[in-house]
Amino acid sequence: MANTPWAQILLFSIQTGSVYLLSAVALTLTYGLSKFPNFAHAEFMTLGAYTGFFIANLLHLPLPLTVLVCILCAFLVSGSLGLMSYKIIFGPLLRRGSSLIHLMIGSMALGFIIRYVIIEIWPGGTQSFTLPWPEASNIGPFRIYIPWILPIAAALVAGVSMQLLLTRTNIGRAIRATASNPQLAMASGINTGRVLLTTWFLSAGLAGMAGLFIGMKASFSPTMGWNILLSVFAVTVLGGIGSFYGAIAAAFIIGLAENVGVVILAQFGLASDYRTAISFVILIVVLLIKPEGLTRLFKGN
C-alpha cells in the first residue's frame, strides 16, 4: 500500500466520475420524466463512441478540431436517435399506458436493435481510436494524458451548461415543471410533449458524449455501453432518480469508490473485473436503507 500512487488514483476517480456524471445526469433526466429506466441508454453511449470513431477516421483536420467535431457528431447522432426512439417507441407506449415492465422490455429490445446494427456495420469486435495524442507527461504527482483530461473538462462544461439550461431558460423551467407535476405543467400551458422530446434528445446526446470519451481513453467494443450501464444505474439510484445535483455528487462518490475499491481488492488478489461489484453493493445498500438516494440533501432543485 505504501507505493500506491494515490494522487493518480484520485485523478482517475475524478475522470471516472466525470464520465459517470455525463451519463448519469442524462439517464436521470429521462428516468425522472418518463418514469422508467431506459436500458437502451447503454447503446446510446456505444453509438457515441462509434460515431466519433467513424468521424475521426474520415476527417484529416488538426487534432483539437477533430476532437471537437467528434464530440459534436457523437452528441447529435446519439441525440437524434434518442429523440426518434421516444417519438416512435416510448412516447406511443407511454400514451397507451404500457406498464413499467413493458417499457423496460421495450428499451432492452431497442438496445439490442442498436447494438446489432452497430455490430453489422463495424464487425470485428474491439476497435480503438488512432488519434495522434501528445505523449503522456508528468505534472507534479500526476501523470497527465489528454484523453484522461477530456472527460473532466467536458463534464465541467456540460454540468455548467445543464445547470444554466435548467435554471435560466424557458425550456429548462418547463423541464423542471414537467418533472415535478406533469398534469399541472400541462394545465399551465407547457407543451409537455415537446419537453419530453427535448429531454430524450439531451439525454441520449450526453450519453453519446460519455461513450465517446470512454472510447477515446482506451479501446471499445459493441458491449462497451452495457459494461458500464450498471455503474451508471448505481449512480442514478444513489443520486436519487430525477435529481440533477444528486447525480453529480453520486457520480464522483461511485467513481472514487470504484477506483479506490479496485486497489483495495487487488490487495486481496481479486481481479479488477469486480469494479462493477463495488457499485452493485453500493446500489443494494442504497436501495435498502435510503431508496430516495441523496435527493434530500439537495432539496429545492
Next chain:
Amino acid sequence: MTYGLLMNLLDMVVMIGIYSIAAISLNLEYGFTGLSNFGKVAFFMVGAYTYAILAQAGVNFGVCMVASAVSAAAFGFLVSLPALRLREDYLAIVTLTSGEILRTIIQNQGIGGGYNGISITQIFHFQTLMAIRLANIGLAFAFLGICFIFSQLVANSPYGRIMRAIREDQTAAQSYGKNIQRYKSQVFIMGSAIAGIGGALFAQYSAHIEPGSFLPFLTFTIWMMVMLGGPGNNLGVILGAAVVQIFQKSAAILKDYVHLPVDPINVQYILFGILIILVLFYRPSGLLKESPVKPPKLKEPVNV
C-alpha cells in the same frame, strides 16, 4: 445435407424443451405474479454449474438434478431477500446485476474452470448421434411435462389466485391480510428451482458450458418467449419458446448453408428486437391470452 438438417432439427427440438422450462419459470414470476426478474440467466446458470460440477465428480444423474434445483432455489432465496421489497424497476436492475456479478465471480475465481468453462459427460452413450438426440428430446420433454403440470397446479390453486392478486394490485392483496413479501419470495424460489432444472438439462445436453454461455441476452430471449407466447399462459409460453427457437436455429442454419451479404445472426437479433416492440404495441397479451382460473366444480346441491 439432409442428415445434417435432420440433426439440426432434432437439436432444435431439444432446445425448445429446455427453453420452455426456463420460460415456464419466468411465467410463474412475471406472468402470474408480476415480478420483473431481469436476471433469469443467473438462476439458469446456477443450475447448469451445479449440475456440471457434480456430474464431473461422478455423482449420479438424479442427485445432480435435485441438487441443481435446490441450489438455484437457494440462490433465488438469497436474491429475494433484498430484492423483493423493491419496486419493479429496482427489482429489474438488482436481478440483472446479480446475474452479471455471479458471472464475474465464476470467471475470476476459477469456479468450474473459470473462463475456459467445464466439460460434462453426457448421460446417454448410444452409437449414433440420432439416438442420443432422440433420448435427449425424451428427457427434456419429460422434465418439461413435470414443470408444466407443477406450474399449472400452482397457478390454478388458491395460491395461484393470490399470485394474480399480487400482480394486479399489491395493496389490495395486502389489505386482505396476505403477507405479499412471503408469497413473492416463495414464487421466486419456485421459479428459480425450475430455472435451475432447465439449466441442468442445458449443461447435460451441451456437454460443455462456460461463463460466455450465460450472457444477459439469454434472459432477454426468455422474456421474449414469455411476452410473445402470452404471459400468464403456460401453453402460450411454450409456444413462444418454440417460435423463438425456430427463429434462432433457422438463422444459424441459414448462416451455415447460404451466403448472404449480411450476417443472419445479427439480422435475427435485430428482428427479435423489432418483433418484441411490435408485440408490446399490438399484442401485449401475447399469442395466447391468459386462461381464466379454473376453480374446482362446486358440488351438486343436495335435494332434501
